[in-house]
Amino acid sequence: MAKRHLSLKDLATELNISISTVSRALRNHPDISPEITKKVQDLALAKNYTPNPLAMGLLKQETRMIGVIVPDLVTHFYSSIISGIEEFAKSRGYFILLASSYESIEREIESVSNLLKARVDGMIVCLSKETDRFEHFVRLIENEIPLVFFDRICLDDQVPCVAIDNKDAVEKIIHHFHEGGYQRIAFISGPAHLNISHDRVAGYLSGLKKYGLVFDPVLLRPCNMLIDEAIQITDEWLALPEPPDAIFGINDMVIFAVMQELRTRGIKIPEEIGVIGFADEFHASFSTPQLTSTMHPTREIGIKAAELFFKKMDDPSFSGTVVLQTKLAIRESSVRK
Amino acid sequence: MAKRHLSLKDLATELNISISTVSRALRNHPDISPEITKKVQDLALAKNYTPNPLAMGLLKQETRMIGVIVPDLVTHFYSSIISGIEEFAKSRGYFILLASSYESIEREIESVSNLLKARVDGMIVCLSKETDRFEHFVRLIENEIPLVFFDRICLDDQVPCVAIDNKDAVEKIIHHFHEGGYQRIAFISGPAHLNISHDRVAGYLSGLKKYGLVFDPVLLRPCNMLIDEAIQITDEWLALPEPPDAIFGINDMVIFAVMQELRTRGIKIPEEIGVIGFADEFHASFSTPQLTSTMHPTREIGIKAAELFFKKMDDPSFSGTVVLQTKLAIRESSVRK
DNA sequence: TTCCTCTCCGCAAAGCTTTGCAAGTAGAAA
DNA sequence: TTTCTACTTGCAAAGCTTTGCGGAGAGGAA
Numbered sequence: 001m002a003k004r005h006l007s008l009k010d011l012a013t014e015l016n017i018s019i020s021t022v023s024r025a026l027r028n029h030p031d032i033s034p035e036i037t038k039k040v041q042d043l044a045l046a047k048n049y050t051p052n053p054l055a056m057g058l059l060k061q062e063t064r065m066i067g068v069i070v071p072d073l074v075t076h077f078y079s080s081i082i083s084g085i086e087e088f089a090k091s092r093g094y095f096i097l098l099a100s101s102y103e104s105i106e107r108e109i110e111s112v113s114n115l116l117k118a119r120v121d122g123m124i125v126c127l128s129k130e131t132d133r134f135e136h137f138v139r140l141i142e143n144e145i146p147l148v149f150f151d152r153i154c155l156d157d158q159v160p161c162v163a164i165d166n167k168d169a170v171e172k173i174i175h176h177f178h179e180g181g182y183q184r185i186a187f188i189s190g191p192a193h194l195n196i197s198h199d200r201v202a203g204y205l206s207g208l209k210k211y212g213l214v215f216d217p218v219l220l221r222p223c224n225m226l227i228d229e230a231i232q233i234t235d236e237w238l239a240l241p242e243p244p245d246a247i248f249g250i251n252d253m254v255i256f257a258v259m260q261e262l263r264t265r266g267i268k269i270p271e272e273i274g275v276i277g278f279a280d281e282f283h284a285s286f287s288t289p290q291l292t293s294t295m296h297p298t299r300e301i302g303i304k305a306a307e308l309f310f311k312k313m314d315d316p317s318f319s320g321t322v323v324l325q326t327k328l329a330i331r332e333s334s335v336r337k
Numbered sequence: 338m339a340k341r342h343l344s345l346k347d348l349a350t351e352l353n354i355s356i357s358t359v360s361r362a363l364r365n366h367p368d369i370s371p372e373i374t375k376k377v378q379d380l381a382l383a384k385n386y387t388p389n390p391l392a393m394g395l396l397k398q399e400t401r402m403i404g405v406i407v408p409d410l411v412t413h414f415y416s417s418i419i420s421g422i423e424e425f426a427k428s429r430g431y432f433i434l435l436a437s438s439y440e441s442i443e444r445e446i447e448s449v450s451n452l453l454k455a456r457v458d459g460m461i462v463c464l465s466k467e468t469d470r471f472e473h474f475v476r477l478i479e480n481e482i483p484l485v486f487f488d489r490i491c492l493d494d495q496v497p498c499v500a501i502d503n504k505d506a507v508e509k510i511i512h513h514f515h516e517g518g519y520q521r522i523a524f525i526s527g528p529a530h531l532n533i534s535h536d537r538v539a540g541y542l543s544g545l546k547k548y549g550l551v552f553d554p555v556l557l558r559p560c561n562m563l564i565d566e567a568i569q570i571t572d573e574w575l576a577l578p579e580p581p582d583a584i585f586g587i588n589d590m591v592i593f594a595v596m597q598e599l600r601t602r603g604i605k606i607p608e609e610i611g612v613i614g615f616a617d618e619f620h621a622s623f624s625t626p627q628l629t630s631t632m633h634p635t636r637e638i639g640i641k642a643a644e645l646f647f648k649k650m651d652d653p654s655f656s657g658t659v660v661l662q663t664k665l666a667i668r669e670s671s672v673r674k
Numbered sequence: 675t676t677c678c679t680c681t682c683c684g685c686a687a688a689g690c691t692t693t694g695c696a697a698g699t700a701g702a703a704a
Numbered sequence: 705t706t707t708c709t710a711c712t713t714g715c716a717a718a719g720c721t722t723t724g725c726g727g728a729g730a731g732g733a734a
Contacts, residue, residue: 003480004398005456007720018684023722031682050454054394055720058689061341063391073420074413083410086435095455097432098423117387118432119342143340256623263625286593288600288625344690355714360692368712392690395719678733685726696715703708 006049015039057119065095066309067115067123071103071152075252076280077298078126081150084302085124092310094121101128103225109136122146122313124305127154129225132193146312150305152194153321160308161321162301166196169294169326170203170248171210173276176292176328177246178211180336182274186219186244188233188254197222200250219244223254230257238265246334248276252283259287259333274334281329289332297324343386352376394456402432403646404452404460408440408489412589413617414635415463418487421639422461429647431458438465440562446473459483459650461642464491466562469530483649487642489531490658497645498658499638503533506631506663507540507585508547510613513629513665514583515548517673519611523556523581525570525591534559537587556581560591567594575602583671585613589620596624596670611671618666626669634661 012019017036025032025040026049032040043049057063066089070078086096097120099111108128113136115123122145125137134154140147141158153161170187177185187204190197201220208215218240223229230249234257237244249255255277262269269275269289277284277293284291304322312318349356354373362369362377363386369377380386394400403426407415423433434457438445445465450473452460459482462474471491477484478495490498507524514522524541527534538557545552555577560566567586571594574581586592592614599606606612606626614621614630621628641659649655 004719009720019721020685020723021683024683027722029723033682036682052395052720053454053456054391054400055689056722057391058389058395058719059721061689073423074416076411076413079411079416082435083437086410086437090451095434095451098419098435100420100423114427114432117390119390260623283620283623286597286620287623341689346690356691357693357715358713361713364692366693370712373712389690392719393692395689396691398719676734678731680731681729683726683728685724687724688722689720692718694715694717696713698711698713700711701709704706 005052006047007052008049011040011043011047011049015043062121063119064093065097065118065120066306067097067099067111067118067120069099069101069108069111069115069123069125071101071126071128073098073100076282077252077296080280080298081126081302081305084299085306086302088303088306103128103130105130105133112136112140116140116145122148122309124148124150124309126150127152127194129191129194132191144316146309146316148305148309148312150301152196154195156319156321158319160312160319162305162308163195163199163321163323164296164301164326165323166199167203167206169278169328170200171207172326172328173248173294174204174207174211174213176330176334177248177274177276178213180270180274180334182246182334183213184216184219184242184244185213185246185248186237187221188230188247188249188258189220189222190225190250192222196250223250225251225253227253227257230254231261234258234261238267244273246274246276250278252277252279255279255291255293256283256287259291269333270336274336276328276334284329284331287333292331292334293329295327295329297326300324342389343384344389345386348377348380348384348386352380399458400456401430402434402455402457403643404434404436404448404455404457406436406438406445406448406452406460406462408438408463408465410435410437413619414589414633417617417635418463418639418642421636422643423639425640425643429643440465440467442467442470449473449477453477453482459485459646461485461487461646463487464489464531466528466531469528481653483646483653485642485646485649487638489533491532493656493658495656497649497656499642499645500532500536500658500660501633501638501663502660503536504540504543506615506665507537508544509663509665510585510631511541511544511548511550513667513671514585514611514613515550517607517611517671519583519671520550521553521556521579521581522550522583522585523574524558525567525584525586525595526557526559527562527587529559534587560587562588562590564590564594567591568598571595571598575604581610583611583613587615589614589616592616592628592630593620593624596628606670607673611673613665613671621666621668624670629668629671630666631663632666633663637661 008019008022012022022040025037089096097118101108101111105128148160150162153163189201221233247258259275267273277291279293284293345356345359349359359377362374405422426433434455436448438448442465485497487499490500526538558570584595596612604610614628616628616630621630
């Protein structure tokens, strides 16, 4: 199809000198005379020569590509993080090879394998919601392939991770609800094996305790992050003799589903039930009522993850988790008039 | 850093045969005896050998990577299309190299250049909103590098394109408003040089005519797709002696800004002003009131774009625009009770 | 004049794969 | 026994770049 790209050989032929001289001239090697150097560089510029990354990669044993695996591409949370990673990577001359696990561990494993086949220099990953075993990542570690996790993390004793302060984030939510006079705070959590779930549950328990609220096991429900499930749970709570007066959930999906269900049933937010989500600016601001939510520093997460990635490249023994703080953006859905 | 990947040489050394024999054995070449073939394949499987794409690329003059340039990564519209492209590409054994133009023509040009340096086999692109000159793409065409545009397109006499039926989409909107008794329909369009703008304007004009509505130039405003601008335009319309009774806009951003402004001013949707957007399911369904909107077949756009890409690879002379139909999802924001 | 020392440039290998061609062995035919 | 065919396998080049090392030429010193 495409015409062949220009190579050193082409330049060398045109100038009637050897390939190695051209190569050296382009890198300003002192062995090469100023005249030839100039002639070569001028021609390269005029003809728009760029070195062939395949050849370089073969030689240097690197592709300058980072594999990025996310649960999905369309959720704002992930696309924003990807955007951050991409920006930082680009500044270092690296490209991103994107793969989606579609929240499935099988496809996650497949993605790891595909990226490996593509010879990426390393990977930045957010676990799928199903991921409760990690052999596919252990294999990477054993082969000393740089790896970084973000948000949903594991193996953090060996792998650099970027996470938010999940416990603190939930305590902030409890605090805010408590201040507004809400008493029975319900939490739709995620799959138990995910760090974001149990860290947030920890925050839920410690938060309740801290503010002298009673823990009712009925009001803590794990879920698989599906809309129908969230609606189902909401229904069950509303059927309780003592239903909750506040609900928060583990992500956008879940909490918007709750809001819609409450609205369908004519339950007023925030008067009857206060609602808080983990959502992004755009969604939260344009919903009605505007949604109080924990704001993730998404772009920062991406940039930090990329930063750790390069650190890991330089120092294979590097690990440790960077914890970023969240901010509770208080809007209408949790503030009674 | 990472340990070297396994190569044919490693297998050859281990089996005490030549590299070429290993290569042939893996591809079931008839010249190789069944015993050796089996031995090689077993070892390759056991050791998890995968061919080095850099070497293959160098040899075959292809990278099996497609460069994808979008205005941004975080808008659902684009991420969903990317997801579609990725899926189709993966099924063909291709990877995607992602780049964002951030709606800037300079960064778009830079991205084209970066992807070229990375030696992608071709590109799939959605123009930035600023893009009103196309030399950077003409250069690709001249070098016979496969190129496909989607949504915001140009050079469609030489480049395969995927677009939606913009004119028809807007006519549907006008039709629906008209049926609901709305008379003064206002349209916040986009930059004049984009096809999506002028095609939709064409639909606006033909739609008004078709349904016997008067065209008032004041109610057709181009904008640069910024929130503040949309709010500003809304304000100006509301200050008119005869304000519009229906508004639709060129994308999510714009129309949510309008809704928020109307809400701030206590103007009832859809009773006083009907509103329709070009938005995605998720946003539209969870807003209040639920937003009537033109649904893009985003995933299909992505898949189709990828399909055309491969067609273009096979046949360099191929071009032509595939037009996909939209559907107007009627929800609350445009239906008076 | 002869030898030494710079200066400047080219050869060749390595990194990995595919593939045309040459070469080897074994068996069969003469 | 000799020669030819058929069957297997290996050599080497190409695709592109970097770099150690060897070499050629020029100039100066002895």
